[in-house]
Amino acid sequence: MSKSLTLTPVETVACCSPLAQEPLSADQAGRIAPLLKAIGDPVRLRLLSIVASHADGEACVCDLHDAFDLSQPTISHHLKVLHDVGLLDREKRGVWVYYRVVPSAVADLGALLTGVAG
Numbered sequence: 637m638s639k640s641l642t643l644t645p646v647e648t649v650a651c652c653s654p655l656a657q658e659p660l661s662a663d664q665a666g667r668i669a670p671l672l673k674a675i676g677d678p679v680r681l682r683l684l685s686i687v688a689s690h691a692d693g694e695a696c697v698c699d700l701h702d703a704f705d706l707s708q709p710t711i712s713h714h715l716k717v718l719h720d721v722g723l724l725d726r727e728k729r730g731v732w733v734y735y736r737v738v739p740s741a742v743a744d745l746g747a748l749l750t751g752v753a754g
Contacts, residue, residue, distance in 0.1 A: 694750035
């Protein structure tokens with residue numbers, strides 16, 4: 637017994653429309669690829685999400701350590717990777733370092749994922 641597939645107009649557009657308006661340029665790909673590589677690690681992806689969702693949009697490194705069963709140097713390494721690719725900014729205050737998300741870098745990722753790379 638065969639079933640016919642009936643799609644709503646929205647489903648038809650979603651099904652048949654390209655995922656992106658246009659291919660990434662070499663510059664866009666060069667800017668976004670390191671960001672994707674950095675968040676390809678589950679620990680770094682979680683760290684980024686914790687910082688992004690933290691009160692006031694920033695988190696102290698002392699707050700981040702408790703979320704993981706990892707050593708402080710390992711957490712610091714992952715934060716350094718996120719900082720080096722430009723996803724996180726950091727500021728030292730006394731003995732603590734505070735991290736916050738870089739909005740333009742996250743916007744690049746969002747644009748890629750929504751198909752509207754800028």
